[in-house]
Amino acid sequence: MDFEELVYKRRTIRRYKEKEVPIEILKKLVDYGRVAPAGANIQAVEYVIIKNEQTRKSLFPLVRWAGGLPKNMRTPEEGRRPMAYIIVLVNLEIKKGADHDIGAAVENILLGAANEGLGACWMGAIDRKKIRKLLEIPKKYKIEHVISIGYPDETSQIESFDGTFKYWKDDAGNMHVPKRSLEDIILRIDD
């Protein structure tokens, strides 16, 4: 996929096929995060890769899906759940405020996933306390986000913004995600 196609086609995917994601690809995704921009080049973002079935099962109830959808449409059904996760951490011994670095790294990972034909969901609504306990993550790490990953078992497309940011799912299960127009977000062009 070329860059333009990748950027426009990447969408959040929350339903996945029961097909294994090779560990080499998961490590490659983290490597895309590794080379992302970091303020002052101080690189505090670190990761946990999860592929093990039992760990996936334990992690699944600790993340929250698609808060914008009606309750019965949010959570992926059995058989359509993530086949892997990447946990995004900040090593507080290296740097404290790394929010922007995380954003840059995660977007690299999401684009990399789309390039591999994978779907992914960046998740902030997570139970950090229970995740720390489950994965035995030391206190020197702040748990920032979880990225769920797998081969897509749903489609999602951009729609034009019509006054609401709320995404929706149609009867066939396809996701629709409104995005503001280019004209709308360019405050001023000083050409």
Ligand SMILES: Cc1cc2nc3c(=O)[nH]c(=O)nc-3n(C[C@H](O)[C@H](O)[C@H](O)COP(=O)(O)O)c2cc1C
């Ligand atoms: C910081 C951040 C946190 C997010 N947290 C969640 C989450 O906890 N659960 C979820 O299902 N989606 C989550 N999302 C995904 C957004 O809902 C999704 O990006 C948005 O609806 C736009 O869709 P798109 O990624 O296809 O453009 C999060 C996205 C971002 C950037």
